[in-house]
Amino acid sequence: xxxxxxxxxxxxxxxxxxxxxxxxxxxxxxxxxxxxxxxxxxxxxxxxxxxxxxxxxxxxxxxxxxxxxxxxxxxxxxxxxxxxxxxxxxxxxxxxxxxxxxxxxxxxxxxxxxxxxxxxxxxxxxxxxxxxxxxxxxxxxxxxxxxxxxxxxxxxxxxxxxxxxxxxxxxxxxxxxxxxxxxxxxxxxxxxxxxxxxxxxxxxxxxxxxxxxxxxxxxxxxxxxxxxxxxxxxxxxxxxxxxxxxxxxxxxxxxxxxxxxxxxxxxxxxxxxxxxxxxxxxxxxxxxxxxxxxxxxxxxxxxxxxxxxxxxxxxxxxxxxxxxxxxxxxxxxxxxxxxxxxxxxxxxxxxxxxxxxxxxxxxxxxxxxxxxxxxxxxxxxxxxxxxxxxxxxxxxxxxxxxxxxxxxxxxxxxxxxxxxxxxxxxxxxxxxxxxxxxxxxxxxxxxxxxxxxxxxxxxxxxxxxxxxxxxxxxxxxxxxxxxxxxxxxxxxxxxxxxxxxxxxx
Amino acid sequence: xxxxxxxxxxxxxxxxxxxxxxxxxxxxxxxxxxxxxxxxxxxxxxxxxxxxxxxxxxxxxxxxxxxxxxxxxxxxxxxxxxxxxxxxxxxxxxxxxxx
Numbered sequence: 001x002x003x004x005x006x007x008x009x010x011x012x013x014x015x016x017x018x019x020x021x022x023x024x025x026x027x028x029x030x031x032x033x034x035x036x037x038x039x040x041x042x043x044x045x046x047x048x049x050x051x052x053x054x055x056x057x058x059x060x061x062x063x064x065x066x067x068x069x070x071x072x073x074x075x076x077x078x079x080x081x082x083x084x085x086x087x088x089x090x091x092x093x094x095x096x097x098x099x100x101x102x103x104x105x106x107x108x109x110x111x112x113x114x115x116x117x118x119x120x121x122x123x124x125x126x127x128x129x130x131x132x133x134x135x136x137x138x139x140x141x142x143x144x145x146x147x148x149x150x151x152x153x154x155x156x157x158x159x160x161x162x163x164x165x166x167x168x169x170x171x172x173x174x175x176x177x178x179x180x181x182x183x184x185x186x187x188x189x190x191x192x193x194x195x196x197x198x199x200x201x202x203x204x205x206x207x208x209x210x211x212x213x214x215x216x217x218x219x220x221x222x223x224x225x226x227x228x229x230x231x232x233x234x235x236x237x238x239x240x241x242x243x244x245x246x247x248x249x250x251x252x253x254x255x256x257x258x259x260x261x262x263x264x265x266x267x268x269x270x271x272x273x274x275x276x277x278x279x280x281x282x283x284x285x286x287x288x289x290x291x292x293x294x295x296x297x298x299x300x301x302x303x304x305x306x307x308x309x310x311x312x313x314x315x316x317x318x319x320x321x322x323x324x325x326x327x328x329x330x331x332x333x334x335x336x337x338x339x340x341x342x343x344x345x346x347x348x349x350x351x352x353x354x355x356x357x358x359x360x361x362x363x364x365x366x367x368x369x370x371x372x373x374x375x376x377x378x379x380x381x382x383x384x385x386x387x388x389x390x391x392x393x394x395x396x397x398x399x400x401x402x403x404x405x406x407x408x409x410x411x412x413x414x415x416x417x418x419x420x421x422x423x424x425x426x427x428x429x430x431x432x433x434x435x436x437x438x439x440x441x442x443x444x445x446x447x448x449x450x451x452x453x454x455x456x457x458x459x460x461x462x463x464x465x466x467x468x469x470x471x472x473x474x475x476x477x478x479x480x481x482x483x484x485x486x487x488x489x490x491x492x493x494x495x496x497x498x499x500x501x502x503x504x505x
Numbered sequence: 506x507x508x509x510x511x512x513x514x515x516x517x518x519x520x521x522x523x524x525x526x527x528x529x530x531x532x533x534x535x536x537x538x539x540x541x542x543x544x545x546x547x548x549x550x551x552x553x554x555x556x557x558x559x560x561x562x563x564x565x566x567x568x569x570x571x572x573x574x575x576x577x578x579x580x581x582x583x584x585x586x587x588x589x590x591x592x593x594x595x596x597x598x599x600x601x602x603x604x
Contacts, residue, residue: 104581197561211560240567241560313544324521331522333596338587347597348522356524361532364525368517369537372509375520385547387557392550394558426536427543443561469561 001036002029005167006496009076009224012170016075019063023056023075027119030077034121034168042143043153043163045082046090047122052077055119062117072227072251074117079169081160082123083130084215085204086110089120093206094128094138094156097330097337097358107204108236109173109215116231121169124159128360129327130180130208132156133432136423137362144419145188146498147459151416154184154432160218161188165498171228172218177209178315179412179436181216182448186411186462189450189494191225191479192218194436196469197443198243201236209322210241212315212440220495222449222480226254229472245470253473257480262296265478268303268404273435279414281454285461286410289451292485293408293478303404305396310389311437316430317373317386318441324370327363330355365426394442401468406478409435411448411462435464445472449479450494451486460494508541509534 004012004026015021031049038044059075069075085091085103087110092098106114113120127137135143135158145153146166153162157174161184164172174181176194185192193216200215207213217228233247269290274283294300332338332354333347340353359367373382400407412432422429439446448462463482467474487493511534518525518533525533579592588595 101585104577104584237569241562241564243562307550310547310550313546316540316544317547328522332587334582334594335585336587341588341597343597345597347599349524350597352519352522352524355522356526359523361529364518364523364529365533365536365540367521367523368514368533369540371517371521372513372537372541375517381548382541382544384557385551386544387559388551388555389547390558391555394561427539441558441561 001033001167004029005033007170008221009073009170009219009227010221012076013073016059017063017069023059023119024053026075027052027056027077027121030121030169037166038168040144040149041146041162041166041168042141043079043124043159043166043168044122045092045094045125045140045159048089048120051089052119052121055114055117059117059119069117071116071118071231073171073231075119076170077119077121078113079122079124079160079163079172080110080113080120081157081173081175082126083175083206084109084173085206086120086123089123091123091206092140093130094126094140095358095360095363096139099337101335105204108201108238109232110204112232118231124157124163124172126159127156128363129206129323130156130175130177131323131362131366133179133183133429134419134422135159136419137360139360142419145416147188147416151418151459152187154187154416156180157184157218161185161190161192164190164218164220165495170220171224173215173232174218175205175213175215176440177212177319178440179433181218182436182446182462182464183412183432185218185448187416187460189460189498190218190220191222191447191449192216193225193229193447193475194439194445195229195233195472196243196445198241199247199472200233201239201242203236203238207326209319210326211322212319220493222476222483223254223258226250226476243470248470248473250473250476253476254480257477258484260481262293262298262478262481265298265406266404267293267298267300267478268400268407269300270308270407270409271302271304272306272308273409277413277431278410279454279456281456282410282414282461284455285451286463289463289482289486290408292482296481296485301404303400303407305400305438307389307392307396308438311393311441312430312434314386314389314393314441315433315437316369317382318390320366320370321373321383322370324367324374327367330358362426390441393438397438397442397444397468406474407466409464411435411464415454415457415459415461439466444469445475447475447479449483452490452494453497508545509538
């Protein structure tokens, strides 16, 4: 393995921009790494070798001509979740419905990455249409956790988290509707951030639940996540829910945090996220993380958010309701799969047969659940009540943030579970998102940062940090300070303890 | 106490344009029942006086200038179509036998 793949995005960028190493060499080192290990990890659904080398060459040529780098991440290789459209490169959302679809346009996130000179290596595996917590709902087979190939890499963005934990890419993009960036980050020992809703454009992000979906950065360090956050964030006229406000100063916050203590920072521990149902090793890691924050000078208090326990049920009404409407677009008429078009079936029959064939079980379950929750007679009891819970959760956050600057909790109640363990039990699978969902419902910013290995099984645990809407920079300040202290105490970054790959599945 | 019957699931599948199989109906009916049982908990706290939230960022009527912008060519729009004919999307007959 080339030593280049072990470097952080910030380190790679510095070397590329100083012309110590070319962007092409860096891209090639990562492509070689993908060729060596991805048969075992299966993080990628598509590797765009030609596109990646072309983009890297363009960066090198501009630097050779004496131009300034297009961004602080110009030349750095990235893995892109397959839910964001890429002109000329397949986009499947992990679904047979979109197998072979070549989008005619770039998502705004994709465009911003290209303009920043970021080298897109390929598209990463995911639960079908981002519905799931394990990548087992991908129509193209699951991704394996680099820490233990028999275990899940989280989901829906398990391909993105695994790609950076396996050193196949320095950075990745995920999308987080109920925790799909943070929970995969937690179980793979990497950093994942869900920006404030509206902070990153949804244009070209294939919609699952439009009022919750948010793209964000996945990285191996807090600083790398911040650098990527600044590249992809910002107002976009193509997304009517995009926030027309300056991007919070996340890079400055990450740099400041890494070199400072947390004196004067008030941290609230969410009382409702602990106890029964939480793995003992996860709770011990979380308690140690809270101690670390206290040792850094933070003022730690317990905070009650009584409605957070209603977030999971509210989410599993709101998200499927929006999904049932959003996925109506897959009608077998303009793009995507079509079956049974043999002259004997009507358009409506072709539509029903195609959707039956093209969607997997979880997508069908959620479409039907959403159809039920929105139907007359049930609307008030289910969807209407869920919307009220959303208000109550937002109020809990508002009250909490009057007393503290950030809230913390474990990112997910357990470490990575075994592939297959929860596939036949939807409710057990849904519990993986218990702690991450409140921030999606309220739209505020949240991060998962590695807090060490669980004492009971030796697998990574994540610390979740939550900040008010548009205060994303607080995540980076607290996250970077914690990361620096944890790494110093542990003798290095957690992700460097990932077992060497290449063995058997 | 089941919330949802197998027949109701079959009706939902029809509404959602999903030609599910009999085996799927058996599995989905049980699973949807279990999920609905869990999520029904939301009604415990959804009091009359709590306003609903549909969106994290309250925005209404977002306008932009009505300017001409580049758009897809006919060729691009049809490039991924399952079937095209004479520069148009070709669709199956839209009326069923009974119509």
